[in-house]
Amino acid sequence: MTLSSPSLDTLLTWIRTESPTNDVAGVNLMMDLVAAEVADAPIAVERIPGSQGLGDALILRAGPQQDKPSILIMSHLDTVHPVGTIKGDLPLRIEGDRLYGPGVYDMKGGAYFAIQAFKEVARSGDAARPMVFIVTPDEEIGSPMTRATIEDLGRASAFALVTEPARDGGKIVTSRKGVGRFDVHVEGRPAHAGSRHPDGRNAIYEAARQILAVEAMTDYARGITTTVGMISGGTAVNTIPQHCTFPVDLRVETVSDGEVLTAAIRALQAQSPDFKVSVVGDMNRPPYECSAETQRLFDHAKSLASQIGIDLVASPRAGGGSDGNFTAAIGIPTLDGLGIDGDGAHTLQEYGLISSIAPRQELIKRLLETLG
Numbered sequence: 001m002t003l004s005s006p007s008l009d010t011l012l013t014w015i016r017t018e019s020p021t022n023d024v025a026g027v028n029l030m031m032d033l034v035a036a037e038v039a040d041a042p043i044a045v046e047r048i049p050g051s052q053g054l055g056d057a058l059i060l061r062a063g064p065q066q067d068k069p070s071i072l073i074m075s076h077l078d079t080v081h082p083v084g085t086i087k088g089d090l091p092l093r094i095e096g097d098r099l100y101g102p103g104v105y106d107m108k109g110g111a112y113f114a115i116q117a118f119k120e121v122a123r124s125g126d127a128a129r130p131m132v133f134i135v136t137p138d139e140e141i142g143s144p145m146t147r148a149t150i151e152d153l154g155r156a157s158a159f160a161l162v163t164e165p166a167r168d169g170g171k172i173v174t175s176r177k178g179v180g181r182f183d184v185h186v187e188g189r190p191a192h193a194g195s196r197h198p199d200g201r202n203a204i205y206e207a208a209r210q211i212l213a214v215e216a217m218t219d220y221a222r223g224i225t226t227t228v229g230m231i232s233g234g235t236a237v238n239t240i241p242q243h244c245t246f247p248v249d250l251r252v253e254t255v256s257d258g259e260v261l262t263a264a265i266r267a268l269q270a271q272s273p274d275f276k277v278s279v280v281g282d283m284n285r286p287p288y289e290c291s292a293e294t295q296r297l298f299d300h301a302k303s304l305a306s307q308i309g310i311d312l313v314a315s316p317r318a319g320g321g322s323d324g325n326f327t328a329a330i331g332i333p334t335l336d337g338l339g340i341d342g343d344g345a346h347t348l349q350e351y352g353l354i355s356s357i358a359p360r361q362e363l364i365k366r367l368l369e370t371l372g
Contacts, residue, residue, distance in 0.1 A: 008354070010037070011112045014077075015092055015101040018085065019055075021078040027055030027137040030077040034058055034115060034135055041119040054145045055137035059153070062118065063127030063368075069158035070130040071371050072332070073118065073364075074150065074323045075111035076139030079103035080346050089348045098342070098351040109352040110163035110339020111135065113361035121368040128372035129158060139323055142181065142284040150326050159297060159371050160327035161364065162336040165345060170356065171315035173337030174298050176288040176328075177223065178258045179321040180250030182265050182281030184210060186233075189274065190242040200240025201274040204233045207244035209271055214248055217264060223253035223317070224261060248281070251319055255329075258283045285321035286329035290314075293333040297371075301335055304366045308359050338364060 014033060019026040028050070035045050038060060048057040055078070063070075081102035086092055092101040099109070114133070121127045132153055136146045143150065154160060167173060186207040191200030217226040226248060233244030248265055252258045262283060270277045290298075298314055305312035315337065324336040341356035343349075 011109065012092065014108045014112055015104050016086060018081065018083045018102060019077055019079055020082050021054065021138055021140045023083055024050060024055045026083065027078055031056045031058050031135065037115055038119060041122050043119065043122050048149070050137060050145065052145050057137055057146050058135040060118065060133040061131070062122035063129060063131040066130060068129050069156060070132045071368055072153050072157040072160045072327065073114055073133040073163065074160065075114055075163045076107060076136045076323065077111060078137050078140050079106070080140050090350060097353050097355050099354050100351045102350065104352045105165045105340060105342040105350045106345035107164055107339050109357065110165060113357050114163040114364050117361050117364040117368060120365050126369045128368065128370055131368060132157065136323065143323055147326055150323050151330055154327035154330055154332045157332055160324060160332045160334040161338055161367060162322055162324040162334065163339040164322045164336050165339040166337050166341040167315040167318060170341045171313045171337060172298060172301065172335060173318050174294055174314045174335065175290040176318040176321055176325055176336065177251040177253055178283055178287035178325065179285040180258060180262055180282065181284045182248040182250065182279055184246050184248060184268065185278045186210060186244045187276040188242055191240040193238045193240055197240065203241045203244040203275065206270060206275045207231065207233060207246060210268055210277060211246065213268065214265065217261060222257060224257055225251045253287055253317060255287055258287060285325040288325040288328035288334065291333065294328065294335065297333040297335050301363065301367060304370065305363055308362050310359055310363065
């Protein structure tokens with residue numbers, strides 16, 4: 001592909017349309033672009049109004065009209081990069097085979113060519129099953145608005161295909177860790193840091209002790225990680241802080257470990273009766289484990305990929321979650337990492353490989369035609 005390619009020009013427009021999760025206008029503009037992209041194909045478009053301060057979602061339907069369980073495709077069009085990134089730290093540019101820009105790898109590149117494959121099969125009438133494509137506005141924050149819809153669509157599906165980016169040179173994802181999110185609040189007692197210091201109970205000090213306990217829950221041998229990446233507390237440098245809060249990120253490989261660690265984090269207690277510790281939160285995404293059915297789906301994809309010159313390899317268990325966690329957890333064979341190859345997700349060096357677009361689009365097309 002070159003810059004003059006109409007297909008690449010459309011993808012460039014998508015990337016220029018910055019759409020961080022919290023920017024409703026930007027996300028909705030992306031949904032407008034998707035709706036316009038499929039307007040000339042036999043595809044039914046359902047637009048779900050945004051809620052919870054989030055943008056809209058789209059559900060696209062095509063293929064044979066029958067009661068047979070569908071093939072579900074999932075893409076998100078929200079990104080982590082704030083508006084203005086494309087004009088500053090991560091400008092849109094092509095360097096050799098690399099297309100740089102916010103969201104190109106995670107995951108507008110994959111969403112774009114999956115839409116093209118969906119359109120091709122809708123037009124040809126060669127779909128093996130009814131096809132449903134959900135385009136979401138909230139994956140980067142755990143899909144709070146769309147999770148229930150994804151699970152409902154999953155229950156009516158035979159297979160789920162996720163266009164998150166490929167891993168480590170084009171590898172497919174067949175398992176992911178589960179993700180838990182918790183918020184911890186520590187309350188102490190305020191006091192003047194000079195004249196009344198003994199009367200105070202420093203909430204930040206107690207929070208630091210709680211953070212040590214949380215971080216100590218990490219167990220690499222079991223694939224468990226706990227991370228406190230932010231902390232907030234205090235009102236003034238000369239005041240003993242009454243409040244301190246911090247979030248906890250939990251990653252686990254199994255459902256049972258998720259239950260154990262959730263209980264442990266929720267059970268955090270103050271090490272002194274002068275403090276109060278409260279915890280809210282839960283597993284945000286269940287673990288996505290590679291079932292026998294998912295392995296068979298991967299084997300089928302690998303066979304198709306070999307016909308178009310791709311040596312499809314499954315990556316080790318991915319540490320990050322995706323909407324594929326939801327469908328896998330309810331027993332739907334799920335194949336993830338079908339998106340663009342590249343690197344740098346969530347960084348200012350994010351890029352996709354242009355050469356990966358055509359073959360991976362063809363792979364999705366053939367999956368839609370053969371998953372009968």
